[in-house]
Amino acid sequence: MKKIIPLLLISLLFFSCSDNGFNNNNPYIPNYNFSVAFNLSLPQYSNLNYVSNAIYYAGPEVGPRGIYVFNTGAGYNAFDAACPNQALSNCSTLTRDGINLVCPCDDEEYSLFTGQGKLKYPLKQYRAELNGNILRVYN
Structure with missing residues (x-):
């Protein structure tokens, strides 16, 4: 009995772990592991200091x-720039x-606030985390 209780506690902890419901699976957009940091003090990223502003970043790692x-x-939202309901092609960059x-x-529109559109798949979202003036976007 004493051996079962620790095993039960460990398995309970294992199954209670969560990814906060974050799901960015999309059959048209491959999953890339990346991490990119934006220094919001730099002029090219300073627009992100203001509400309803966005930047487009096309670095090779993303x-x-x-x-x-x-x-x-x-907070900040980060989305893939590929059309979420189209196969990758010459017209599939948002x-x-x-x-x-x-x-x-x-001609489908997607909200930068929610990522939602009217078709089956929403925008593919990535995690964004602000630490001081550094905004980290990663998958």
């Missing part, structure tokens, strides 16, 4: 289409229109 990073006022991203393939 995948084939790059990412959009957006200041929601309550473009920014105010607080929305638009897929040129199908």
